[in-house]
Amino acid sequence: MVSAAGPVTVGFIYVGPRQDFGWNQSHWDAAQKIAAIDGIKVVEQENVPETAEVEKVIQSMIELDGAKVIFGTSFGYWGSIKKMAEAYPDVLFTHIGAIWKDGDPKNVIGYRGYTEEAHYLCGIAAGRMSKTGKIGFIGSKPLYFIYNNCNGYVLGARSVNPDLTCNVVITGEWNDPVREAEATNSLIDQGCDVIIANVDSPKVSVETCEKRGVYSCGYHSNLGSLAPNGFLTGAEWNWASGAEFVEAFVNGKPYPNLKRGGFKEDMVGLSPFGAAVPQEVRDEVMAAKQALIDDTLQIYSGPLNDNQGNVILKEGEVISNSDTPFKLGVKFFVEGAVG
Numbered sequence: 237m238v239s240a241a242g243p244v245t246v247g248f249i250y251v252g253p254r255q256d257f258g259w260n261q262s263h264w265d266a267a268q269k270i271a272a273i274d275g276i277k278v279v280e281q282e283n284v285p286e287t288a289e290v291e292k293v294i295q296s297m298i299e300l301d302g303a304k305v306i307f308g309t310s311f312g313y314w315g316s317i318k319k320m321a322e323a324y325p326d327v328l329f330t331h332i333g334a335i336w337k338d339g340d341p342k343n344v345i346g347y348r349g350y351t352e353e354a355h356y357l358c359g360i361a362a363g364r365m366s367k368t369g370k371i372g373f374i375g376s377k378p379l380y381f382i383y384n385n386c387n388g389y390v391l392g393a394r395s396v397n398p399d400l401t402c403n404v405v406i407t408g409e410w411n412d413p414v415r416e417a418e419a420t421n422s423l424i425d426q427g428c429d430v431i432i433a434n435v436d437s438p439k440v441s442v443e444t445c446e447k448r449g450v451y452s453c454g455y456h457s458n459l460g461s462l463a464p465n466g467f468l469t470g471a472e473w474n475w476a477s478g479a480e481f482v483e484a485f486v487n488g489k490p491y492p493n494l495k496r497g498g499f500k501e502d503m504v505g506l507s508p509f510g511a512a513v514p515q516e517v518r519d520e521v522m523a524a525k526q527a528l529i530d531d532t533l534q535i536y537s538g539p540l541n542d543n544q545g546n547v548i549l550k551e552g553e554v555i556s557n558s559d560t561p562f563k564l565g566v567k568f569f570v571e572g573a574v575g
Contacts, residue, residue: 243275243276243277244275244276244277244304244305244482244486245277245278245279245297245301245302245303245304245305246267246270246271246276246277246278246279246303246304246305246306246307246482247278247279247280247281247294247297247298247301247303247305247306247307248263248264248266248267248278248279248280248281248307248309249280249281249284249290249293249294249297249306249307249308249309249310249313250263250264250280250281250282250283250284250309250310251283251284251285251286251309251310251312251313252282252283252411252436253282253283254267254280254282256436256437256439257437257438257439257442257456257457257459257462258435258436258437258438258439258455258456258457259309259436259437259456260282260309260436260437261437261456261457262456262457262472262473262475263307263309263332263475264280265457265475265476266307266473266474266475266476266478267280267307269476269479270476270478270479270482273479273482276482279297279301279303281293281297284310286310286311286312286313288316290308290313290316291316291319291320294306294308294316294317294320295320298324298327303327304326304327304328304485304486305327305328305329305330305481305482305485305486306320306327306328306329306330307330307475307478308329308330308331308332309332309475310332311332311333313331314331314333314335317329317331317344318340318341318344321341321343321344322341324343325341325343326343327343328343328344328345328481328482328485329341329343329344329345330344330345330346330347330478330481331344331345331346331347332346332347332348332475333346333348334346334347334348334494334495334496336493336494337494340493342493343485344493345478345481345491345492345493345494345495346493346494346495347477347478347481347492347494347495347496347503348495348496348503349473349474349477349496349497349498349501349503349504350384350496350497350498350503350504350557350558350563351381351384351385351388351455351471351473351504352381352384352385352387352388352535352563353388353498353499353504353528353535353557354388354470354471354472354498354499354504354505354506355384355385355386355388355389355392355432355471356388356389356391356392356524356528356535357392357469357471357506357521357524357525357528358389358392358432358453358468358469358470358471358506359371359388359389359390359391359392359393359394359395360392360393360395360396360517360520360521360524361430361453361468361469361509361513361517361521362389362392362393362430362432362451362453362468363392363393363394363395363396363397363400364396364397364517364520365430365451365468365512365513365517366393366397366400366429366430366451367429368427368428368429369397369399369400369401370400370401370402370403370426370427370428370429371389371393371400371401371402371403371428371429371430371431371432372402372403372404372405372420372423372424372426372428372430372431372432373385373386373389373390373402373403373404373405373431373432373433373434373573374404374405374406374407374416374419374420374423374431374432374433374434374435374441375404375405375406375407375434375435376406376407376408376409376410376434376435376436377406377408377409377410378406378567380563380564380565380566380567381563382406382434383566383567383568383569384563384566385434385455385471386402386404386434386569386573387535387536387566387568387569387570387573388535389402389432389453390402390569390570390572390573391535391536391570391572392524392535393572394572395524396520400572401572401573401574402428402572402573402574403423403426403428403574403575404569404573404574404575405419405422405423405575407419407435409435410435410436411435411436411437412435413437413440416433416435416438416440416441417440417441417444419433419441420433420440420441420444420445421444421448424444424445424448424450428450429450429451430450430451430452430453430468431445431450431451431452431453432452432453432454432455432470432471433455434455435455437456438452438454438455438456438459439459439462442454442459442462442463442467443462443463445463445466446462446463446464446465446466446467449465449466450466451466451467451468451512452466452467452468453467453468453469453470453471454467454469454470454471454472454507455470455471455472456470456471456472456473457470457472457473457507458470458472458507458508459507460507460508460510463510464510464511465510465511465512466510466512467507467510467512468509468510468512468513469506469507469508469509469510469513469521470506470507471504471506471507472504472505472506472507473503473504473505474502474503474504474505477497477501477502477503496558496560497558498528498557498558499525499528499529500528500529500531506521506525509521528557531556531557533557534554534555534556534557535555535557536548536549536554536555536562537549537553537554537555538550538551538552538553538554539551540570540571541570541571542568542569542570542571543568543569543570543571543572543573543574544568545571546568548568548570
């Protein structure tokens, strides 16, 4: 529990609308949880571009609202956060990129969850629920975490259905609802009957799946309300884990400048199951979640090839779920991913 004289003001800055059923909402969800902590007051500003504008917002939150902690929730805020951290050394700044390094301001924390773990669980649900043996993945850009999330999804699905394939589409944009709808419809036309979209807001994709009568999984935040018939579950962030940084900073205790983690560290989450998911599938998914927590399940385990036939891991070789250097270097899709 935060302990300080009077309430501690915490600022949340969003690059888009905070209730977007996506990336921004995952941070808004965290803001609500942190605001519920005794001794915390939250102030927010949405639709703040990744320009010098964010510095003006930060300055206002600190000087007018009295903020002692700032959550910068967009990757492009990094430069501004470092600059403002130097100008306000008595304020704690958090950033979602987990790219802090020695030499960066000590009053800055970078943190990020291993969402490929949650995608693996979505994949198990997808593998069990697919009738065609074909599922779909929509990615925004070819970046390491998109590869990892897709691989987690495919490996989870193939752990219960080894013959399953996953058609992959990369839109090239973080937020392009028209292309996302086209990609979703195209995947459905190709026979994919469970789809997950790694874009800023999967809202359009989930709603399109629901209209066309196929299953969907969510990303970022809980999208279950958008698809009462076809939603299975979803891969969520738990940005509210940043509350531990707030408490440590306010009480003068040590805190990490860099933190990554999965279910074991409570940094990612799984959306509630949709009505379509039978109990035996729920039980199987939750057992796998516990195995991730217990370190008895590693997502990248040999033998493993990429989708071009190249050997990634030989029989018996295993990559720890916490092996960040490996994860940051992933630039391949695993066998079973098509496209």
